Amino acid sequence: MATTEHRPPRTGEQRRADVLTRLEEDVDAWVATASPEGEQYMVPLSFVFHDGGLVMCTRRTSRTARNIRAGSGATIALGHTRDVVLIEAKAEQLAPDGxxxxxxxxxxxxxxxxxxxxxxxxxxxxxxxxxxxxxxENELKGSVLMRDGVWRA
Incomplete structure (x- = not known):
């Protein structure tokens, strides 16, 4: 696998375009939640990016669903260690008909x-x-592309 460390950093606009492509094309993401007691849990889930949010599905009895029902937000990771997208998200559970x-x-x-x-x-x-x-490392500066739900780039 070729390294990207010698490439110049992408502009914010290019990173945003790359993130949107990843959100449209990737099928799976890592989702981390926590119980009310602070017990962390991470699981891979399939997703679709729709109307500005990521939609996923899991068993009603899963730890992820229970954590979200209890008010946990989520951290979602896409990509690999040399092309990271890290999302902190507000989470909600919807019934299948919701x-x-x-x-x-x-x-x-x-x-x-x-x-x-x-x-x-x-x-x-x-x-x-x-x-x-x-x-x-050369892209850590300027890595925040969205803050408070608003795109910065």
């Missing part, structure tokens, strides 16, 4: 699975509050 039809259709089309109608599953919607993206 998801907008277009979002459900987009999820099913991208992921290849439609859990709507199965009461064992719930949808999770994550609204990005802070988003950082970088490849190497």
């Amino acid at each position: 998801l907008a039809p277009r979002a459900g259709d987009a999820f099913a089309a991208k992921v290849g699975w439609d859990p709507r109608g199965d009461e064992e599953y719930v949808f999770l919607r994550f609204l990005p509050r802070t988003l950082r993206a970088w490849r190497e």
Whole structure:
């Protein structure tokens, strides 16, 4: 694998474009939540980026769903260590029938699975509050592309 450390840092606009491409093309992300007692939990989940948020699905009884019901936010990671997108998000749980039809259709089309109608599953919607993206140390400066839910670049 070629290293990117000798490439010049991307502009904020290029990083934002790269992040949006990753959000559209990637299928899976790492999602970290915490229990009310502070016990951390991380799991990979499939997602679709729809109307400015990430939509995912998991079993109603999963630790992730329980943490979100209890008020946990989430940290979501995309990419690999040489092309990181790190998102701090507000999280909400939606019943299968609580998801907008277009979002459900987009999820099913991208992921290849439609859990709507199965009461064992719930949808999770994550609204990005802070988003950082970088490849190497030379991109750490300016890595915050979104703050308080507003794009900076």
